Amino acid sequence: MDRQLSLFENAEPQPLAARLRPDTLDEVVGQRHLLGPGKLLRRIIESDAISSMIFWGPPGVGKTTLAHVIARATKSGFIEFSAVTSGIKEIRQVMEQAERNRALGERTIVFVDEIHRFNKAQQDAFLPFVEKGSIILIGATTENPSFEVNSALLSRCRVFVLKALDADDLLALLRRALTSPEGFGKQTVNIGDDALSLIARFANGDARTALSILEMAVLNGDFDGEGTTVTLETVEQCTQRKSLMYDRNGEEHYNIISALHKSMRNSDPDAAVYWLARMLEAGEDPLYVARRVTRFASEDVGLADPRALQIAVAAYQACHYIGMPECTVHLTEAVVYMSLAPKSNALYMAYETAKRDALKQLSEPVPLHIRNGVTQLMRNEGYGAGYQYAHDAAEKLTDMRCLPDSLEGREYYIPTDQGTEAKYAERLRQIKAWKESQR
DSSP, X not given: OOOOOOGGGGSSOOOHHHHTOOSSGGGOOSOXXXXXXXXXHHHHHHTXXXXXXXXXXXTTSSHHHHHHHHHHHTTOXXXXXXXXXXXXXXXXXXXXXXXHHHHTTOOEEEEEETGGGSOHHHHHHHHHHHHHTSOEEEEEESSOHHHHSOHHHHTTSEEEEOOOOOHHHHHHHHHHHHHSTTTTTTSOEEEOHHXXXXXXXXXXXXXXXXXXXXXXHHHTSEEOSSOEXXXXXXXXXXXXXXXXXXXXXXXXXXXXXXXXXXXXXXXXXXXXXXXXXXXXXXXXXXXXXXXXXXXXXXXXXXXXXXHHHHHHHHHHHHHHHHOTTTTHHHHHHHHHHHHHSOOOOHHHHHHHHHHHHHHHTTTOOOOGGGSOOOSHHHHHTTTTTTOOOGGGSTTSOOOOOOSOGGGTTOOOOOOOSXXXXXXXXXXXXXXXXXXXXXX
């Protein structure tokens, strides 16, 4: 039950990546952790014990290809869905056909590319057919399925993580393209190892990108009537501007902002500036980065260097005033400052600890003496009775308790000895010692 091709799909030659799509497991490049001898996915396929699964990995690592190979290896029907063009009506029609095929003894694999683009209702439409075994669902996604696939559907699928191809995998693929009859094997192509290595490095683990560049380089090579010569310069022209792997709304977005945050926390300004450049050169909104740096200033530096927050806010304002590309230097200043600043997460820990208590004791009453008795009725009820005004005291301190009785003695802010926070730690020690002496 292979998907039928329209008349127009055969009108022009297919791209090199499509022509070289593997037919068997042994032809698949990479993914040795899943498809190597004795590995889990290979055993499942070879024993014909497949069940619904999700392939999670970056673009160009073979998710669609692997689904096709599984269908051939298990002699299953194959239906390919697009999350962009398929609605619930189309899903149900195909599922009903798959159910009829099952009654005739034919198993159907339904492959859903970019399954994360399906909304909840569309994903739910697959669920009863997956549960009944009418279909084997194989979903492909570049996004974390924990967040993008409905939990009910995800619980019925096994998730396999596909990895970006390494340089050796891509070089093997490129050399196969040069010798295979489906590639350039029927013509003479002269291309050096240095040029092939450049393509492999540029492709950044993406087989489709590597093959597309090779095809472009061959088409733009020097033909002398007998063969085509592809020079390093030709390849460089085909790869003039690298498209950075960065999806502002996707998984890699969160990976890279995490890398920036953790590099600053680890006091590594070089790594921090690199991750900053990765985001900005890929088109990230500088104000988004500035907001994250502002958060970092209080979460990871705090009172160890109170000026960090001022620097971060100033960088945000500078980005707002002048925008890209001029504001890159302001963000660099802020990122380097945060990296070199002394670190303290005492403020973050103080709030998180207080939050846990607050959520457990949302109904804990405010002590009467620190309530505001704005009316006579309130004052008659004891609001404000016994309140001590600190400015009236010589030491500007009182021994008045401000926490609810059930939390008395609880400590949330525990300062470190880093940077200027050491001074605040000593001040807090003195305050607590004085209050204790008055009780």
